[in-house]
Structure formats: C-alpha cells, structure tokens
Amino acid sequence: xxxxxxxxxxxxxxxxxxxxxxxxxxxxxxxxxxxxxxxxxxxxxxxxxxxxxxxxxxxxxxxxxxxxxxxxxxxxxxxxxxxxxxxxxxxxxxxxxxxxxxxxxxxxxxxxxxxxxxxxxxxxxxxxxxxxxxxxxxxxxxxxxxxxxxxxxxxxxxxxxxxxxxxxxxxxxxxxxxxxxxxxxxxxxxxxxxxxxxx
Numbered sequence: 001x002x003x004x005x006x007x008x009x010x011x012x013x014x015x016x017x018x019x020x021x022x023x024x025x026x027x028x029x030x031x032x033x034x035x036x037x038x039x040x041x042x043x044x045x046x047x048x049x050x051x052x053x054x055x056x057x058x059x060x061x062x063x064x065x066x067x068x069x070x071x072x073x074x075x076x077x078x079x080x081x082x083x084x085x086x087x088x089x090x091x092x093x094x095x096x097x098x099x100x101x102x103x104x105x106x107x108x109x110x111x112x113x114x115x116x117x118x119x120x121x122x123x124x125x126x127x128x129x130x131x132x133x134x135x136x137x138x139x140x141x142x143x144x145x146x147x148x149x150x151x152x153x154x155x156x157x158x159x160x161x162x163x164x165x166x167x168x169x170x171x172x173x174x175x176x177x178x179x180x181x182x183x184x185x186x187x188x189x190x191x192x193x194x195x196x197x198x199x
Contacts, residue, residue: 048194050186053119059137063124066193070124070132071181073191080137080164081118083150084111087163092170093177103127105196108180113165115185121193122166123179131157133178137164153178 049066051073056062058077063070088094096104096113107115114120124132133153141147144154145161153162158173166178182196 046194048192051191051193052189053191054189056119058118061135061137064193066181069181071193072120072122072124074120074122074164076112076118076120076164079139080151081112083139084163084165087150087167090169091163091167092172092175094167096167096177099176103176103179105180105182107196111165113167113177113180115183119191120165121180121183121191123181125179126155126157126160126174127168127176127178128155128158128160128172128174131155133160133162136161 046067049064049071051062051064053062053073053075056073056075058075059080061072061074063072065071092098096109100106100109104113112120113122126133133155136142136145136149136154137151139149139151142149144156144159150163152164153166155161155174160172160174161169162174162178163169166180168174168177181193183191183193184196186192
C-alpha cells in the first residue's frame with residue numbers, strides 16, 4: 001500500500017489548532033486549580049491571635065475570636081481562686097483528666113486550668129450542644145443556680161454550669177469542661193492564642 005501524502009497546509013492547521021487547544025485548556029485549568037488554595041480570609045481565620053491584657057482588671061473578661069470561636073480571657077479575683085479547690089467534689093472532671101488532649105493542654109492541667117493562676121483562657125462554647133454560656137461571676141443564690149454558687153458560667157439552653165476554671169458540674173448535660181485553647185505568653189501582658197510552641 002502506498003501512503004497518501006499529507007498536505008502541508010493541513011498539517012500546519014492541525015498543529016496550530018492543537019497548540020491553541022492546549023493553551024486554552026491551561027488557561028481554564030489554572031483558575032480552577034487555584035480555587036483549591038485557601039483564601040486570605042481562611043488563612044487569617046486559622047492564624048494565632050495576639051491579645052494585650054494589660055488593662056484587664058480582676059473580675060473582668062474580654063473576648064477575642066480565634067478560628068471563628070469566642071475565646072474568653074478572664075482575670076480572676078483572689079476570692080474566686082481561693083474557692084476553686086472547695087468545688088472539686090461537685091465537679092464531673094475536677095482534674096481535667098477526661099479527654100485531656102482535646103480539651104486541656106498539659107500546662108493547664110491544674111486546679112486553675114491555666115498557665116498563670118489568675119488568668120483563665122478558654123473557649124466560650126458549651127461542650128453539650130455548642131451554645132455560649134453566660135457569665136455568672138457574682139457569688140450567691142440566683143435563678144437557675146445553687147444557693148452556694150461561687151461564681152462561674154451558666155449555659156441558658158440546657159442548664160449546664162461551669163466554675164471559674166471552666167470545669168463542668170456533675171449531673172449536667174455538658175459532658176466535658178470548657179476547652180482551653182493552645183496559648184502562650186509573649187510577655188507579662190501579651191498573650192498569643194492559637195500557638196503554644198516557641199519557634
């Protein structure tokens with residue numbers, strides 16, 4: 001069999017069309033592939049948050065956002081700290097031993113659940129159904145709270161109560177203590193929420 005010669009003008013047209021198609025395919029693929037990259041907003045949402053606590057007075061709380069969650073920073077009073085050990089028998093997990101890797105980093109596995117006794121850093125989301133508990137820092141009898149209330153947090157949705165260390169009381173819907181996020185001190189008055197390892 002003899003081969004039929006290919007017209008050179010057709011060959012040029014076929015090569016040109018194939019190249020144009022390849023360039024068009026790349027032009028379409030690049031924006032599509034780039035959608036798999038996290039946006040700047042998404043990157044920022046996971047970034048660590050630096051917080052100045054120099055103006056935080058005993059008995060006060062500030063809230064910052066980290067990874068879309070409210071993180072509470074509370075400066076506890078001497079009285080609030082003194083009351084913590086007396087509550088152990090009323091708490092579901094006083095030593096934060098249940099799921100410690102998930103809710104309490106090693107440096108917060110103590111009576112205060114904190115690096116510095118007076119400063120509590122915790123995620124303000126109830127471990128039951130994700131509601132945000134209310135501050136109930138004032139001691140004494142109050143609606144929905146026991147008569148010997150020492151201060152803490154009340155989740156209004158289903159009645160879970162937490163002490164001033166974010167530890168859940170027994171026989172409440174919330175199964176675990178409030179989460180302590182990774183954090184570290186950059187100085188005496190500056191906290192970094194979201195990281196706890198020095199580079």
